[in-house]
Amino acid sequence: MPASNLIRLRGPYAPVLTPFKADLCIDTGRFVEHCRWLESQGMGLAIFGTNSEAASVSLDERIELTEALVAAGVDPMKLMPGAGLCAIPEAVRLTRHALSIGAPGVLVLPPYYFKTPSEDGLFAYYSELVEQVGDARLALYLYHFPQMSQVPITVALIERLLKRYPDTIAGLKDSSGDWDNTRTMIERFASHGQGFSVFPSSESTMTRAIPLGAAGCISATNNVNPARVRALFDLLDAKGDASEIESLQRDVDAVRSIFQRLPMIAAMKSTLARARDARGWNIVRPPLQSFDESAARDLDAQLARIGFELAPQQA
Amino acid sequence: MPASNLIRLRGPYAPVLTPFKADLCIDTGRFVEHCRWLESQGMGLAIFGTNSEAASVSLDERIELTEALVAAGVDPMKLMPGAGLCAIPEAVRLTRHALSIGAPGVLVLPPYYFKTPSEDGLFAYYSELVEQVGDARLALYLYHFPQMSQVPITVALIERLLKRYPDTIAGLKDSSGDWDNTRTMIERFASHGQGFSVFPSSESTMTRAIPLGAAGCISATNNVNPARVRALFDLLDAKGDASEIESLQRDVDAVRSIFQRLPMIAAMKSTLARARDARGWNIVRPPLQSFDESAARDLDAQLARIGFELAPQQA
Known part of the structure; x- marks a missing residue:
């Protein structure tokens, strides 16, 4: 078995939704259940991504949730935790x-508070x-994820990082939604070294992306439609x-396009x-807002029209 | 003496620079020295602002630095710590x-990861x-600070917050650099209730802003030119x-315009x-970058031309 930094992850991952209780505390039990269900449907678990509201979850809560998954018997090899925090000491703590x-891997945003950092500055961060x-x-x-972080990961930055850390820099999630960028990333880097x-950010690209050499996808809607994406x-x-x-x-596009x-x-x-x-699943942390009854009914009706049903959870 | 939430802070504040050591750890001793010097020059201490690289400083480090200031005898009434973190549990911990x-006050950024949050969502955060x-x-x-946070604090949001929490919502730092916005904020809110x-973000606005009713300024360059701004x-x-x-x-404009x-x-x-x-003062945390020798010499020459010298630190 190769050293874990030589493993390259593959397959579809869900950026796991984080459930909260009425008082906005984390609902750890429900989080574990959801992860186990996603795992049973063939998903990798990209916990603490954007769709996990990771920005709204504290460092301590992330560590506690990760521990809870391990304690519940979730296979750690299925995890790809988000560990990108603007303060390096916190990113180091979470990564360790x-x-x-x-x-077997962590997903790391660039530091996103300071805008237009230099390439040297981003290289220095990583x-x-x-x-x-x-x-x-x-x-x-x-x-x-330039729309959210405002700080793009460029081809030039990846080249420098791969040159300096060829075994450690293992891949990229491309949430740009820009197919040309995704294709460029695959063509330039997918067969690099190890x-x-x-990972594109939508299952809608899979038929184009996988034959080119993409590793899978890390897509929000894998939280609700995991089996068919798998x-x-x-x-x-x-x-x-x-x-x-x-x-x-x-089939998967029809579901995706409703949520998108x-x-x-x-x-x-x-x-x-x-x-x-x-x-309780409805609860989000501010600044996000939950759906009201009418938005929920409208969504249900749209999903019913395409015959979509969420797969049941095992007892 | 009124309850502390009824005090309204006034005067010039420095968003205190955070010094690091060669290994990028915090240089606590130098931070305390700098704070004591700023205090002696008549500055309030807006520790953990943008110019403090607060985004690059961990929650634990912020707490340790604050404790170090108190232990060194810095007057807590001079402090206005930055406590705005995207995750509410962390903002709560720092504020407490x-x-x-x-x-006597904390300065709170809006949650800045999710872009274009609704006004309801921002109201819910605060x-x-x-x-x-x-x-x-x-x-x-x-x-x-819309250029950095990408999430503006609007007049409508302030009105809602003041209506709900008239004693607690105590003011605003306006880092927009947009005088029309600063004037609007002063005219609409400065004489509200308590x-x-x-606080505009530059001493360059002071002659216009103070007579209108601004409380002072929280300006980066108060770190280097405190006595004259005071x-x-x-x-x-x-x-x-x-x-x-x-x-x-x-005089203060000449200094400001060089740094700006x-x-x-x-x-x-x-x-x-x-x-x-x-x-060691040169050290910044990534993604920022330190000045090189040539940039430093050029800056020195510009400052020399206007006869600027940093006031000495007391022994």
Whole structure:
């Protein structure tokens, strides 16, 4: 078995939604249940991504939630925790914790408070993180989401990082929604050295992206439609039947396109609340806002029209 | 003496620069020295603002630095700590800590990861913070810095917050650099209820802003030019001699305009490094970058041309 920093992750991941209680505390039990269900549906667990409201979750809460998953028997090899925090000491702490529980990779936003940082400054951020973590097991996935972070991860930055840390820099999540950028990332880097896993942020790109060399996808809607996205990935991975792929791609696109037009986090939580008969699922932390009754009914009606139903949770 | 949430802060504040050591750890001793010097020059201490690189400083480090100031005998009434963190539990923890050591106000950024939050969502963020802190002593200053946070604090939001928490919402730092916005904030809110302290982000506005009712300024360059900015504030506050005010305003503008054209944090740190003969002052945390020798020499030459010298530190 290769050192863990030489493993390159593959497959579909869900940026796991974080459930809260009425007092806005974390609902750890429900979080663990949701993770176990996603795992049972074939998903990797990108805990503490944007759709996890990670920015609204404290460092201590992230560590506690991760510990709760491990205690509940979730396979740490399925985890890709978000560990990008603007303050390097906090990013180091979270990354070390991820390594300590056996996670095979972390997903790291650039520091996003200061705008228009230089390429040297961003290189220094990632470089400090790698050096201060100081652990050969580290596999770091870069998180490119310019609309949210305002700080892009450029080709030039990736090249410099790969040159300096060829074993450690393991891939990229591309949340730009810009197919040209995703294709560029795959073509330039996917076959680099040990490999470089490019994860687009939507299952809608899979039929194009996987044959080019993408590693999978890390997509919000994998929280609600995991089994079919997994099936599509497996079919593509096995170079399966083209018409079957086309049909399944159309299928997952139909679900995606409904959620994509909405505030996705609140919409997915509303869907989980209805399907699991658990009103608490609706709760988000400010500044986000929950769906009201009318938005929820409208979403339900749209999903009913395409015959979508959330897969049940195992007892 | 009124309850501390009924005090409205006034005067010039420095968003205190945070010194680091070569290994990027905080240089606590130098931080305390700098704060004591600023205090001796008549500055309030807006620790953990943008210019403090607060985004790059961990929550634990902020608490330790605050404790160090109190232990060194800095007057807690001079402090206005930055406590705006995207995760409400962390903002609550930092705000409670500030209250526990006797700080008469905290400066609170809006949550800045999620872009284009609704006004309801921002209201809910501040409202949750106030309710969860649950301390009648809380005086909260809103921090408007749309270029950095991407999330503006609007007139409508302030009106809603003042209506709900008239004693607690105590003022605003306006870092927009937009004089029309600053004037609007002063005219609409400065004489509201218990008063509402508007702090522009540059001493260059003082001659216009103080007579209108601004409370002072919270300006980066107060880190290097504190005594003259204090003198200007005091003159304006006492409705002093107009030609003396004009001359002093021109004086502080000359210094401000040099730094304003540069990456201000690195430039001010470079100036402190030279004046204090302490190379460590140059250090910034990524993604920011320190000045190189040539940029430092150029800045020195510009400052020399206007006869600027940093006031010495007391032994």
